Amino acid sequence: MLRLVRIIGPAVLLLAALLSTLAGLAIGGGAAAQALADPGAVVRWGLPIAKLLVNVGAAGMIGGLVLSLFALSPKEREFNAALDVAAASAAFFTVASALTGFFTMLQVTNVPLSFDDRFSATAGQFFTQIAIGQSWLITTLIGATLTVLCFAVRNHTALIFVTILSVVALVPMAQQGHAAGASGHNAAVTALGLHIAFAAVWLGGLLTIILLRKQLGDKRLITVLARYSSVALVCFIVVAVSGYVSAALRVGTLENLLTPYGLLVLAKVAALLVLGCFGVLQRRFFIERMQQSASPTRPWFWWLVVGELGFMGVASGVAVALAKSATPVAQVVATEIPAATPAQILTGDPLPPPLTFARYFTEWNIDLAWVLFCAFGIFFYLVGVWRLRRRGDSWPVYRTVLWVLGMIALFYITSGGVNVYQKYLFSTHMLAHMALTMLVPVLLVPGAPVTLAMRAIRKRKDGSRGAREWILLAVHSKPASILANPLVAAGMFVGSLWVFYYTPLFRWAMVDHIGHEWMTVHFLITGFLFVQSLIGIDPVPYRLPYPFRLLLLLGTMAFHAFFGLAIMTGTGLFLADWYGAMGWGADALVDQQAGGGIAWSVGELPTIALAIAVAIQWGRSDEKETKRLDRNADRTGDAELNAYNARLAGLAARDR
Structure with a gap:
């Protein structure tokens, strides 16, 4: 029975995906013959x-x-x-990537398949000079590298x-899903990238469990299913x-839902809803019943898993058909818009209204990746x-309040009015x-998220690594000990300012969406490490004494x-x-100088807050040390003080 399931499960997945792809292409017209330069059926x-x-x-x-x-667990054959x-x-x-790149070349170049020099030259030019050809070449090369690494690397840590x-x-696949320069x-790109990645984890995890039965x-x-179920729930939400x-x-x-593209969207939504029901049944019924059963490997469970794979195949096939079907909303590149402004051509987006203080709070440009990060973080x-x-342990309320406020602030900075205007105005970027x-x-x-995780997440005993084990490994690793060093953290905090703004990194962060996301992650991590070295509660290998923390803070802020x-x-x-060519808003040089003023002045309030926090922690540390000494004196009858006085008396007697 189980052997049959291991064969039927992948077969059902591929068959359902193939049939839904063919049906979706027929409905959406994604494989219809082209009027000009048709590459063939x-x-x-x-x-x-x-x-x-x-x-x-x-x-x-x-x-x-x-x-x-x-x-x-690395200890098991699994x-x-x-x-x-x-x-x-x-x-x-x-x-499959190489085959896709080959078909893409035939579609884009419309060169018939042959074995002459002209075809070879066209293929070489396509894969080395054309963006979409370069993308598929890179994808194929990464896939070949991963094939070797998956065979060669068996170290648990290196697998990350x-x-x-x-x-x-x-990433190259996600960037192809929407016209660059279009609104x-x-x-x-963000939505498609998240969709592909988490759908892969969801589908691939279930497929792997069947093959590992x-x-x-x-x-x-039962243990592996329970762990997979938790990951699948997160994947379902993100997908x-x-x-x-x-x-x-x-x-x-809503009217466009009645178009062929809209009907395919509705079909995919229906498949996802069915998969969500499978997930609920799996978490709330199947796993609990299997834990209580003397024979958990019931045939009905495996047939339900095969059914779930079938609906995953349907969703995957419809998604492929959607990618090839014409959308009701045309993807118009900014350069094709009549009378497009320089700012529209550079950013590819419609211009926001003129900046006022109120519009910092009324305009929004949602970054889905950071919205999900903040939501899951809270x-x-x-x-x-x-x-x-629930188990009777305490956790300070102020820590929870500060964490939630920090996540809300991060959400606003990455999705609010600041994110709307920062690509037009240097001052808002700063x-x-x-x-x-x-x-x-x-x-x-x-x-103190690390401390909370260490106390709240259950420890695993089977040799596998959950969130707790990976966090501990990261915190105690050699790179983390170097980065968490107060002098290194301060150096990164200050040095990254000069390196970022006076190297091509700044341009990359402005013109490329991936560069912009990297910039946000980099700024957040360097700031977190610096603040952690001053007032952090989570464990670190080394902390400066409080007087030196104040000196480090003042020197860094200088x-x-x-x-x-x-x-x-x-x-x-x-x-x-970029900023000088926008032709929008204030004069570019005046705005840049205003940004310098923001860099100089806005940092003062957090500096004062950090100095006060260090002083408070210093005072509390002295108070705790005094109480410790008092308790020790009460417990030992001032033995240390008496020994010290006896030593002084002995020295005085020797001098006489």
């Missing part, structure tokens, strides 16, 4: 099928790696078996880097939210506090920078103020072909 139908195979391969690869990291599944899937992903690389392999490009005993099966955002960008209005923190309270490095960390660090003054008095523009 083989390419028109073969390209979406090849992309479907890419998605299935990516799911098996990423799902197997994630399951190995968070659910399986661990190596899951990595074998990931390696085989990576090889499948590589071949292999998993990161497997997610990076999806909403950044939001579409022989290596998993009954008890291990649902990102899918909604993608559909909203491409459908536009949710899991509150769950941790609830766990502590305001976001100061908030990310100084305001948000001052709120988050006192929340360099920070010097940086702001350098911008205020400077006469050369940062990114003259």
Whole structure:
């Protein structure tokens, strides 16, 4: 029976995905013949099928790696078996990516297949000079690298880097899903990237569990299913939210749901709702019943899993058909808009209304990745506090309040009015920078998230690593001990200002959405490490004495103020072909000098708050030390004081 399921499960997945892809292409017209330069039926139908195979391969690869990291034990056979599944899937992903790139070349160039020099020259030019060809070449090369790494790397810690690389392999696919320069490009790339990555974890994890059933005993099966179920719940939420955002960008209005594209969207929504019901039944009924049953491997459970794979295949196939179908909302590039302003051409987005103080709070540019990060950050923190309270442990209320306020502040900076105007005005960009490095960390660090996680998350005893084990490993690692050193943290905090603004990194952060996301992460981490070195509660390898913390704070802020003054008095523009070419808002040089004033002045309030916090912690430390000495004196009858007096008396007697 189980052997049959291991064969039927993947077969049902592929068959359902293939049939739904073909039906979706027929409904949406994604494989219809082109009026001009038609590449032929083989390419028109073969390209979406090849992309479907890419998605299935990516799911098996990423799902197997994630399951190995968070659910399986290296002490058991299951661990190596899951990595074998990931390696085989990576090889499948590589071949499918190469086939997709080949079909894409035939569609874009419309050159008939041949073996002459002209075809070879066209292929070489496509894969080395054309952006979409370069994307598929990079994807194929990463897939080949991952195939080797999944076979060669069996170290539990090193696999985290292999998993990161497997997610990076999806980035070129996410960037192809929306026309660059079209309105909403950044939001579409973010939504599609999240959708692909978390759908891969969801689908690949379930597929890997079926393939590993022989290596998993009954008890291990229940444990692994429970862990997978928690990951699948997060994946379902992210896939649902990102899918909604993608559909909203491409459908536009409710009336467009009646178009062929809209009907495919509704079909995918229906498949996701069915999968959500499967997840609820799995978490609330199946796993509990299997834990209570003497024979958990009932046939009905495996047939339900096969059914779940079938609906996953339907959702995957419809998604591929959607990617090839024309959207009701046209993707118009800014350069094609009549009388487009320079700011529209540079950013690809419609211009916001003129900036006023009130519009900092009324205009929004939602960044889905940070919305989800903040929402999950608040949710899991509150769950941790609830766990502590439920078992009778205390947790200071002020820590919870500060953490929630910090996450709300991070959400506003990354999605509110500051995020709307920062790509047009240098001063607003600097305001976001100061908030990310100084305001948000001052709120988050006192929340002590690592300490809460260590107390709230259950410790695993089977050799696998959950969130608690990975956090502990990261905190106690050698790189973390170096980065958490107060002098290194302060150096990164100050040095990154000069390195970022006076190197091509600044341009990358402005013109590329991935660069912008990297900038936000970098500012947040450097600020968090610096504040942690001053007032942190979470454990670190070394802390400076309190007087030196104050000196470090004052010295760092002096360099920070010097940086702001350098911008205020400077006469050369940062990114003259970006901020200087906008032709929107205030004069670019005046606005840049205002940004320097923000860098110089806005940092003063967090500096004062940090100085007060260090002073308070210093006072409390002295008070605790005094109480400790008093208790020790009461317990020992002032033995230390009596010994000290006797020593002084002995010295005096010797002198006489």
